[in-house]
Amino acid sequence: MRDDYSSELGHKLKWAYLLSIVFALLAPVFYVIYISFNEYGFGARIYEFTTDWYRVVLGDTMLVASLEWTIYLAVGAVATTIPMGLMSAKLYKRTRHKVGFVTLMLSPLFVPADILASSLLVFFKHLSGAFEWLGGALGQGWLQTWFELGFLTALIGQIIYTLPYAFVVILITMSRYHPQQTEAARGCGANAWQAFWQVEFPQIKAGVFSACAFVVILSFNEATRTALLKGGFDTFSNVLVSQMLNVGMSEESYAMGGIMSIVSMTVIGSLIIYTLIRSERLERVARAKAEPLMSG
Amino acid sequence: MTVTRRDKSSISPTAGGGRDIPASPSAWQRLIGEDGLQKWAFYAPVAFMILFFAIPMMLTVVWSVFERTQFWMEPGFTLFAYENFFNSARVENYLYSMIHSAWAVVISFALGFPIAVFVRRRVPKVAQHRVILLFILPFMISELVRVFAMRPILGRYGILNTFFMNIGLIDEPITVILFSPLGVIIGDVVSFLPFMVFAGFLAMEAVQLYVFEVCDDLGAGGVRTFRDVIVPLAAPGIFAGSVFIFVNGLGVALVPIILGGPGAVNAGLIVNQAIVALDFPLAMAISTIMIVTLIALLYIGHRLFDLTKILEPIN
């Protein structure tokens, strides 16, 4: 949408600025892809092109398994955090104690990863002990393994980490939704769920998907809390951190990183191109409708 | 389970009548209200946070006054950990890291927020979210790898220096952009700039396009529009983005380890080092101090700018 007073050049310059920032942010990513083709890996002063690492990366069972676990955790985090973020945002609108509520929801942001993980670790140990005793006392064996270090504990750590971000994003999105629409819907006989799902959700969909993307990103990159709170598995970030500290990151890790970025760039790139083409077409149609004599 | 349609009136207390209140609701009905049990479902996140966050955090404060043993800690009361923090130069490191993070916020705002405004204003609505997605791309690679990749770019014989020397701009490599506070700030900006773009964009969704036209029509220049109209309207998002970046700059230990000079630290790394040395009371104390500092900053901000106004557009 361009108004008559803006300049073509200004517009192009601003686009150039945006794209150069994107490019600068992506420079490390491109570099990693470039390096993943190097025989000698990262930080070498010599470069020899090879696709070996890509050939072997999918056979590196440790890396592939760690990627699987990363995905499980990310999916689990999204499945729990987004509904909780939605519920918290709705609660925020109703509650009288807004400041206190926001402080509670946002305070995990201010706690360093190590501390959160350490405190949770001790907390889980005590909880686990309590449940073991409870399970023994009640004779229910399955109770006894609750809160032992494993997937669940790692997931809880991730939820605490990502929930504030999801909460803020969803809250900001909801701010442009007019609550009168829900009232109207309820007045027409819809129950709370229908009013939400059919009236409100379509309008905040974009924000919710942004929140999902956020949570996935945060979960993918998270290493510290997972390292302390997990059971006998590794996520991709854990493997990377361990490699960075001990043996140097393996060339397969860069190939894995390369694959992840190439895939995401292709997906997002095609989405963008498709949308831009579609918007051009839509714009042309709209202009044709508005000024049937001028266009065509 | 639910009462009749007529009683399912508006959620908002200010909306008008049509409400049939039963003469004397039973205790159960009072508990579940008009919407039924699902009302209490909304408190689930709060319960979760209290159970898995508030309680462990209170434990953190409690542990910060415990006595340190060789490998763990034992119950007691001593302020030694806090004394230690203030007497041992850690407080200087902590303050420096706050200054560097603040710089990262300012630079990110200057670079990133205009992008959010531009996308909201000039990019076709259909494409807006997709364009913002471009800023998610860097995150698809682990942060660790991205920060490491800054080294060959900023290094003594790295891409930037080689380029500048080749075009004759400089004779000697610039060494101050890596292994220095500037390196840390650059690393923070590159790592966290997208947060500012996202948050700014989300906030700009609240700014209707006609606002720009109105300002143009009234003759306000770009700067005035930006300063007096756009920034206040987008305040929630700017605030959120700033908080994300500031907190991450303080807490993410990776950036000073990889890009910082000798002994460069941020608050997260100081905590990390205390834990590695098995001084848990000290680590908990630093964390408590960090939480208190941030709450204090928020409070000062509130007194100066009345932060509840930020929450207003959301209400």
Next chain:
Amino acid sequence: MKQQEFTRRMVLQSMTAAAAVTGLGGLSMRQAEAADPLRLWAAGIHKVGAKDWSAMEAQAGIKIAYTTKSARADESIQKMVVGDGNKLFDAMTDNGGGMEDALASQNVIVPLDTSKIPNWKNILPAYRDGGSALNTISYKGKVYATPMISNADSMAYDYKVLGFHPTSWDVLFDSQFKGRVALQNDFGPTLTNMAIYLKQSGKIEIANPSDMTPGEVKAVCQFLIDFKKKGQFRTFWDGFQNGVGILTSGEVLLSSCWEPIQIVANRKTGDKADIRYGSMKEGHQAWNNMIMLTKGGRGRGADDAYYKLANVYLSPWFGARTLAGLGFGAQMVGVDDYIKANPKDFPAAKQKEVLDILSRKTARLANKGNSWQNVFPKNLRAYQDWWARLQAA
């Protein structure tokens, strides 16, 4: 057995507890193996022969379910003492000279019966009764750990740029290398090495470089603070990748670091640089890594599997390969014979390289000024506090 199969079972246990996540239970399940694997918590540097643990498994005749571990002392303590380490792991590795004392005193690892390890008879003399290294693997007179690798940490340097081979730590403080020097970002190794240098060169009076008094720590740190303020150090490196990167990119010409860093850095630079590892006349900090059996492991009957793996670690098969691969010291005698007797695995050029590393390493380890790593010095707090001051300077 692969890591993911072991962990599927663990996930099942947590999943039955959490109704909310049962949906994930159906994803990619595999057949559970019949034999119980040894659940090992170790760092990547403790394996040889293949990119994964298959060569170690084959040599020991057991299955290993492996989880990565960092070298951080706190992770070990937290997981084993506070967390579920004993339920999760049968065996774990860590630094000798402190960790075994800490874990044994907390009752999370168990004493070993060295008669069950046939290769113990070939162990280096230093680990026998009366040897200088025995207390790095024992606690209160009992052996709790099997050593796997060791080394004496010295300095890496780019011979191509320097033109000479440094033989003393004082080259790190030479003003012609201002801004091209790096130290390790860990107060233990760095302060110990510096203490050794300052003691042997007579600059500062120090009784035991591995366990200094607060006054001694202060003196060493002030010496370093002086040079830091003058801009002598480019950075303090932390992590293998970091240590390699600063050498290969030419940022730093001299670095006090681990030998594998020099070996890998040299491989990455080809003939653009010539990165060597020196021996310093004043002495070095010596350290080792060892493998321990957890209490939980003994309870689950993992003793056999543990002893088989420990046996591999003390075999020249492992010793030769860790020497050739990452340059770590072997813990048994007879490595040079093994190398010469296996020309298939060690062709002539490789043999020469490895024997060269071995001889220089033996010489370095024999230096009288050496001092063993002490993970938990008595005045740990003083070390930490002065290190914080060094960082702030």
